[in-house]
Amino acid sequence: MSAMKVALTIAGSDSCGGAGIQADLKTFAALGVYGMSVITAVTAQNTTGVVSVRELDAEIIRDQIDCLFKDIKIDAVKIGMVSSAEIIDVIGERLRAHRARHIVVDPVMVSKSGCHLLRPESREELVKVLFPIAEVVTPNLFEAGVITGMKIENLSQMEEAAVRIHELGAKNVVVKGGHLTGEAVDVLYDGECFRHLRGRRIETKNTHGTGCTFSSAIAAYLADGHPVSEAVRRAKEYITGAIEHSFSLGRGVGPTDHFYLYRREGSSHG
Numbered sequence: 001m002s003a004m005k006v007a008l009t010i011a012g013s014d015s016c017g018g019a020g021i022q023a024d025l026k027t028f029a030a031l032g033v034y035g036m037s038v039i040t041a042v043t044a045q046n047t048t049g050v051v052s053v054r055e056l057d058a059e060i061i062r063d064q065i066d067c068l069f070k071d072i073k074i075d076a077v078k079i080g081m082v083s084s085a086e087i088i089d090v091i092g093e094r095l096r097a098h099r100a101r102h103i104v105v106d107p108v109m110v111s112k113s114g115c116h117l118l119r120p121e122s123r124e125e126l127v128k129v130l131f132p133i134a135e136v137v138t139p140n141l142f143e144a145g146v147i148t149g150m151k152i153e154n155l156s157q158m159e160e161a162a163v164r165i166h167e168l169g170a171k172n173v174v175v176k177g178g179h180l181t182g183e184a185v186d187v188l189y190d191g192e193c194f195r196h197l198r199g200r201r202i203e204t205k206n207t208h209g210t211g212c213t214f215s216s217a218i219a220a221y222l223a224d225g226h227p228v229s230e231a232v233r234r235a236k237e238y239i240t241g242a243i244e245h246s247f248s249l250g251r252g253v254g255p256t257d258h259f260y261l262y263r264r265e266g267s268s269h270g
């Protein structure tokens with residue numbers, strides 16, 4: 001039997017479990033990878049929005065990272081909500097020190113409900129410190145627009161944004177088209193070629209945590225030894241299925257289902 005693969009998420013906690021650390025750990029588990037977490041911030045959040053945010057101190061973030069890397073071989077790392085420049089700096093410095101491999105950066109900026117999960121004044125630091133250590137970065141249209149200063153409304157603009165983000169140091173860029181209309185197409189750029197990852201658009205309001213789930217699925221497949229293009233292709237298939245089986249929870253935007261493949265026929269949810 002081959003050794004268990006291990007993935008680490010460095011992200012914020014989402015109290016309602018649809019995004020952040022909780023979505024990442026569910027994704028790792030569903031994909032058969034052992035999941036570990038470094039929490040950067042705690043959000044009080046439900047399906048209708050984010051009520052409040054508390055960043056953790058840089059020291060406890062550093063200690064979480066150091067104690068894991070000193071003890072355990074980590075096959076891939078996903079980075080989500082990082083909140084502030086100080087937190088970004090400690091993550092970048094410690095991941096470099098530990099020579100972390102297969103880093104996926106989801107440059108989370110604002111939640112779907114409109115709450116800032118990264119201080120706007122720290123956006124440049126995120127790009128400067130975390131993009132050069134990333135194997136894959138996964139901006140959505142808004143994030144790609146902020147990073148490049150472009151207005152992005154179609155596939156050719158997504159390609160141009162991917163090239164510019166690649167120039168900022170990320171080895172592979174996936175610009176996600178989840179917020180366009182029509183087919184859900186993402187653009188992968190590896191510095192040489194573009195690949196269009198096409199998925200059927202699912203008509204649902206329940207898309208809480210889609211970006212978190214997609215990026216942690218990429219990390220899980222990288223941990224499992226897949227090359228980037230295959231990891232991204234499989235992650236796209238996984239998020240499409242998870243959105244297809246998303247469900248209503250609470251009064252707002254419900255979560256995706258990570259475990260639909262495991263449910264016995266006949267079981268149901270709302």
Ligand SMILES: Nc1ncnc2c1ncn2[C@@H]1O[C@H](COP(=O)(O)OP(=O)(O)O)[C@@H](O)[C@H]1O
Nearest residue numbers: 140176177178179184200201202210211214239
């Ligand atoms: N309604 C949908 N139907 C199918 N795929 C979707 C839908 N919404 C988002 N996706 C896919 O989910 C992934 C995450 O994208 P997106 O929702 O844009 O990220 P974020 O949560 O960062 O805004 C992408 O692969 C995107 O194409």
Ligand SMILES: Cc1ncc(COP(=O)(O)OP(=O)(O)O)c(N)n1
Nearest residue numbers: 012019020111112208209210211212
């Ligand atoms: C703690 C935390 N991290 C990230 C997000 C954003 O998640 P995302 O997958 O981009 O989608 P929405 O939550 O905005 O639907 C979050 N909400 N909370």
